[in-house]
Amino acid sequence: MSTVIYFDQNALSDLRKRKREDKEEFNSIYNVIVDRKLRVLYSYTHLDEIRNISVEKYRDEHIEMLQELKARYIKPLNSGIDIRTAWTIWHAYIDNKAENAIDGGAEAEILLEKLNKKISGLPVEESFFDIYKGLKNSILRSAMEMEEILLSMTHEELAFNGISANEVKAQILGLKKQALKMAPLIIPENEELGPKVFRNWLQSQGKCMSHVPSDEIIEEIGKLFIDASGRSIEQEQIYDETDLSKVAKAYSLMNWAGYYPDDFTSLKKGKDRFKASEYDMNHVAHAIPCDYLVSSDVKFSKKAKACYSHMGVKTKVVTPVEFIENCL
Numbered sequence: 515m516s517t518v519i520y521f522d523q524n525a526l527s528d529l530r531k532r533k534r535e536d537k538e539e540f541n542s543i544y545n546v547i548v549d550r551k552l553r554v555l556y557s558y559t560h561l562d563e564i565r566n567i568s569v570e571k572y573r574d575e576h577i578e579m580l581q582e583l584k585a586r587y588i589k590p591l592n593s594g595i596d597i598r599t600a601w602t603i604w605h606a607y608i609d610n611k612a613e614n615a616i617d618g619g620a621e622a623e624i625l626l627e628k629l630n631k632k633i634s635g636l637p638v639e640e641s642f643f644d645i646y647k648g649l650k651n652s653i654l655r656s657a658m659e660m661e662e663i664l665l666s667m668t669h670e671e672l673a674f675n676g677i678s679a680n681e682v683k684a685q686i687l688g689l690k691k692q693a694l695k696m697a698p699l700i701i702p703e704n705e706e707l708g709p710k711v712f713r714n715w716l717q718s719q720g721k722c723m724s725h726v727p728s729d730e731i732i733e734e735i736g737k738l739f740i741d742a743s744g745r746s747i748e749q750e751q752i753y754d755e756t757d758l759s760k761v762a763k764a765y766s767l768m769n770w771a772g773y774y775p776d777d778f779t780s781l782k783k784g785k786d787r788f789k790a791s792e793y794d795m796n797h798v799a800h801a802i803p804c805d806y807l808v809s810s811d812v813k814f815s816k817k818a819k820a821c822y823s824h825m826g827v828k829t830k831v832v833t834p835v836e837f838i839e840n841c842l
Contacts, residue, residue: 516552517553517805518552518555518804518805519547519555519806519808519837520554520555520556520801520804521554521556521807521808522807523559523560523793523797524809524811525540525809525810526556526576527576528540528834529579530579531575531579539834539835539838543808543837543838548583552841554584554586555587555588555595555803556586556587557797558590561604561607563793564576564577564604565611577600577601578600580600581599585600587600587676589676589681592684593803598676603676606675622653625645625648626649627788627792628640629646629649631788632645632707633701633707633708634708635710635711636708641703642703646698650693653689653693653696654689654690657690657693660686660689663682664683708770712739712771713770713771713772715742716742716771721738723773724773726773728819729820731773731824732767732768732820732824735767739770757802757825760825761799761802761821761825764824764825765817765821768820769791773816774812774816776794776813798814798821798822801818802822802825802827802829804829805830806830806831806832806840808833808834808837810833815833
């Protein structure tokens with residue numbers, strides 16, 4: 515069975531021809547992938563980040579590189595593998611984003627981001643209840659719209675878009691279950707929230723997370739969070755049993771405790787650090803089925819290793835140089 519590799523966005527970007535000419539390690543990685551026919555996977559999070567690139571030719575370079583490597587796309591519906599070409603996936607993705615912008619399909623995503631920002635202590639106008647009500651209604655509307663689409667499309671049309679009727683039905687059922695299970699968060703609007711409060715409490719208790727082993731850090735922070743707030747992290751945020759939710763829970767605990775944290779308030783060169791942190795978290799979840807997650811980002815790698823250790827995931831988190839050493 516071929517080795518399966520997942521790159522974080524920065525590492526993936528360095529595999530482009532223009533970039534790897536100046537970075538010998540990425541040139542070596544590219545050649546190893548091609549010569550040994552290794553399998554590279556990419557996700558909708560990669561596509562989201564590529565779409566955010568302002569220069570079209572740079573966006574195109576990413577898709578062309580994925581096409582050259584015969585990279586395979588991880589389906590958002592069920593984490594299955596889509597064998598369509600990178601350019602086909604990209605055009606379908608752009609079309610889908612355009613349709614969502616018109617029919618309001620992106621509403622749930624926007625509301626969920628507002629909820630997470632509000633819980634993290636960032637300013638959001640809507641109340642917790644208003645966000646909860648809007649999020650639940652949006653999820654139910656999405657399920658109804660998907661039912662209408664399913665009825666209007668033939669099996670051939672679904673296959674052309676890389677999905678099956680059973681996959682769509684499963685997602686519809688999942689959305690309905692998710693909406694029905696949702697309960698409003700009982701958090702007073704005037705309560706001070708966010709990492710700062712928890713970190714101040716840890717400091718007052720003389721707790722330093724940097725000395726805790728990575729395979730113990732998440733469980734330890736979870737216990738301390740209950741001691742500090744009187745409730746678990748699950749009572750402050752919405753989680754389910756998916757890999758993405760498990761990673762999100764672990765990532766939130768580490769960020770809140772200041773364990774190689776992301777600075778949510780940072781806006782460097784127009785970059786939304788809160789969104790960037792969410793992208794990083796998603797990459798960790800997407801790489802779970804892979805043999806390797808390749809990244810040069812120390813903070814990202816530390817948190818990824820802690821997540822995998824906590825979840826019992828076998829994926830190896832390596833730098834580009836370490837990846838070459840493992841494969842040669």
